Amino acid sequence: MAEPQSHWQSEGFKKRLRRRNAQERRFRRLGIAAVLLAGAALAMLLVSVLSNGWRAAFRTEIALDVDFDPETLGIESPSMDGPTEIPASADFGAVLRNSLLQTIPGVEGRAAVRELVALLSRGASADLAARLRAEPALLGRRERLWVPASDEVDLLVNARRSDPASTPSTRLSEQQIGWTDALAAQARVARRFNSHFFTGGDSREPELAGIGGALVGTLLTLLVTLAVSFPLGVAAAVYLEEFAPDNRWTRQLEVNINNLAAVPSIVFGLLGLAVFLGLFGMPRSAPLVGGLTLALMTLPVIIIASRAAIAAVAFGIRESARGLGASPVQVVLHHVLPIAMPGIVTGTLLGIARAMGETAPLLMIGMVAFIVDVPKGFTDAATALPVQIYLWADSPERGFVDNVSGAILILLALLGLLNGAAILLRQRFEQRS
Amino acid sequence: MIGSSPETLPAARSLRAGSSVSVHRNRARRRTQRWVERGVRIALFAASTVAVLVTIGILGSLILETLRFFGLVPPSEFFFGLRWSPQIALRADQVGSSGAFGAVPLFTGTLLITAISLLVAGPIGLLAAIYTAFYASRRMRAVTKPTLELLAGVPTVVYGFFAALVVAPVIRSVGESLGLDVASESALAAGLVMGVMIIPIISSLSDDAITTIPKALRDASYALGATHSETIRQAILPAAMPGLVAAFLLAISRAIGETMIVVMAAGLAANLTPNPLEAVTTVTVQIVTLLTGDQEFDSAKTLAAFALGLTLFVVTLGLNVIALHVSRTAKLRYG
Numbered sequence: 001m002a003e004p005q006s007h008w009q010s011e012g013f014k015k016r017l018r019r020r021n022a023q024e025r026r027f028r029r030l031g032i033a034a035v036l037l038a039g040a041a042l043a044m045l046l047v048s049v050l051s052n053g054w055r056a057a058f059r060t061e062i063a064l065d066v067d068f069d070p071e072t073l074g075i076e077s078p079s080m081d082g083p084t085e086i087p088a089s090a091d092f093g094a095v096l097r098n099s100l101l102q103t104i105p106g107v108e109g110r111a112a113v114r115e116l117v118a119l120l121s122r123g124a125s126a127d128l129a130a131r132l133r134a135e136p137a138l139l140g141r142r143e144r145l146w147v148p149a150s151d152e153v154d155l156l157v158n159a160r161r162s163d164p165a166s167t168p169s170t171r172l173s174e175q176q177i178g179w180t181d182a183l184a185a186q187a188r189v190a191r192r193f194n195s196h197f198f199t200g201g202d203s204r205e206p207e208l209a210g211i212g213g214a215l216v217g218t219l220l221t222l223l224v225t226l227a228v229s230f231p232l233g234v235a236a237a238v239y240l241e242e243f244a245p246d247n248r249w250t251r252q253l254e255v256n257i258n259n260l261a262a263v264p265s266i267v268f269g270l271l272g273l274a275v276f277l278g279l280f281g282m283p284r285s286a287p288l289v290g291g292l293t294l295a296l297m298t299l300p301v302i303i304i305a306s307r308a309a310i311a312a313v314a315f316g317i318r319e320s321a322r323g324l325g326a327s328p329v330q331v332v333l334h335h336v337l338p339i340a341m342p343g344i345v346t347g348t349l350l351g352i353a354r355a356m357g358e359t360a361p362l363l364m365i366g367m368v369a370f371i372v373d374v375p376k377g378f379t380d381a382a383t384a385l386p387v388q389i390y391l392w393a394d395s396p397e398r399g400f401v402d403n404v405s406g407a408i409l410i411l412l413a414l415l416g417l418l419n420g421a422a423i424l425l426r427q428r429f430e431q432r433s
Numbered sequence: 434m435i436g437s438s439p440e441t442l443p444a445a446r447s448l449r450a451g452s453s454v455s456v457h458r459n460r461a462r463r464r465t466q467r468w469v470e471r472g473v474r475i476a477l478f479a480a481s482t483v484a485v486l487v488t489i490g491i492l493g494s495l496i497l498e499t500l501r502f503f504g505l506v507p508p509s510e511f512f513f514g515l516r517w518s519p520q521i522a523l524r525a526d527q528v529g530s531s532g533a534f535g536a537v538p539l540f541t542g543t544l545l546i547t548a549i550s551l552l553v554a555g556p557i558g559l560l561a562a563i564y565t566a567f568y569a570s571r572r573m574r575a576v577t578k579p580t581l582e583l584l585a586g587v588p589t590v591v592y593g594f595f596a597a598l599v600v601a602p603v604i605r606s607v608g609e610s611l612g613l614d615v616a617s618e619s620a621l622a623a624g625l626v627m628g629v630m631i632i633p634i635i636s637s638l639s640d641d642a643i644t645t646i647p648k649a650l651r652d653a654s655y656a657l658g659a660t661h662s663e664t665i666r667q668a669i670l671p672a673a674m675p676g677l678v679a680a681f682l683l684a685i686s687r688a689i690g691e692t693m694i695v696v697m698a699a700g701l702a703a704n705l706t707p708n709p710l711e712a713v714t715t716v717t718v719q720i721v722t723l724l725t726g727d728q729e730f731d732s733a734k735t736l737a738a739f740a741l742g743l744t745l746f747v748v749t750l751g752l753n754v755i756a757l758h759v760s761r762t763a764k765l766r767y768g
Contacts, residue, residue, distance in 0.1 A: 031561070035565070042584050266742070270720070279494075300484065359692070393590075404598075
């Protein structure tokens, strides 16, 4: 009779072990799959947003030989000396029409001419007017100029660039597509850098819309946010860490701050609407109100981060300072705060970054209005970068997709800058301590 | 400033000059110092009360407007009514001029989208946290952690754009090729993308919950011959359960209060349906819709937004308080 096998050499044991090891591998693979899925989601998000983003920096323009004829413009007797007054009634549309008709001969009839002019952006004549104002010497001269094309032409040109034979579904007629091709054959159509996108305000026309106004609005809003939430947040953190007695009120305060940090942002918007607009009667759509609302939202973030930074300051620092005769306030202001400052600034940067990407509270206080002008002050009607993204994304006009991607690209770049600064600061701080 | 006061001068000189003048000056200085001291303390205390004032402001304004709303629409209709159509009447005799403020379709819509997002984020977030905590090499961790942090840093309006213009059309075309009828603003699209947004919340909070479990527990399990996965599933996860529950509760609270994704990707029609392929609306979407655009401050329409806001505030606050309580009991056990 063979000797009985050891327990761990029995067939049953080996089978169980194989099963358990297989289970282990499966579990591990599940973990990897989860991480990969999260990574894939991020990659898809970024690629889909960023792949079109750069296109917003360019727009399709058409080169025309523009004849700044005073007669067509309706400007009487160009004076030889001094700056020429260009009246608002000057008919730049007629000038554009003439040059288009010269470039593409044989267009007859009012309807056809209207279709031809529709190739150009509605902002083309304003563009010409601005150019003539900047350079009055152009009056009476003939100049080859690039003027913006309509967003439909832009769509067509974009599609043709990747596949020359393609005809995307645009609102352009057969005739208009033919004219565009004729212009392109004369090398009069090109995608050119669109500086207006970075400096201009909003517009109903995608090719004329810019994020300049939204950028200034965001800047003004965040300045208010910073000016309110940083001092208040740091002061509250100092009080809670250094001076607050350990009693019920203090504990309630702490719980309150933690809860406030988890309140949905839209509720802060409702607060802003009811208190700042309703109770105090502040102006709607103003960066001042937006900034205050975001400041209340950011406050708990800054308090929590500052408390952590202050608590991390070695206790010996406080005792040494006290021992040398510093008062409690002096200990904090001269010794604890300077040492904790990098941590506090890091937390503040992260809080401001969060406020910068916030949209919902700003919708509540009316920063969603259609605003063409770049805001000049804290009480001007303004919009902010994320709100501008929302507005464009919601617009039925297809041309805005490029603008949205471009605006998102810039928003993400700004956020990256803020977060990068915070990370750098944290690293330097860690090296020192 | 005491540090630069004459007391730091050589002792002999201060003794010789111990005249009434310098004593007097010191006393005056100390008095101002005391005033400064007291003033700074009061200012610091005042700053700390702002947080409480904000809470009072939120509660006060929401409750006030909600009470006015309940003066126009009875609470029973708001909380239990099944029809939501808050149009304002242009003429008194118009059809449907009264408007209906039954918020149940909004609650179910919110729950549907939240449930979808948790189905996505729950497994992915938890497994990702387990993988990074137990399996990942240091190099792997250097990749996974920043990836998850990046997901957390993307503004919600960007997620909304992604949901509305990228995910929703894909779901629609896939659904159509399968012969399904998919709404262009389906709950599925909004829920999926919201799930991606929630992943980092669940993974970082679960990571905290898992890693605070004492190493002795893990070692004991290994010593008994358990594999990694057996240790995790049978020893670590049960021990970390309160922390994990708290993580999920906080994630639910975030999902309920999320606004931009649903505003951009979910619909406006208040459908009472469990079908994720249909369009549903949520509490936050309706708040935004009711309050943007032309508004008069006293109509039931605008006041309804505050009633919805109060509901949202109470629910999310409740979830946070429960989460805090649950995780505190966990700390008591192993802290």
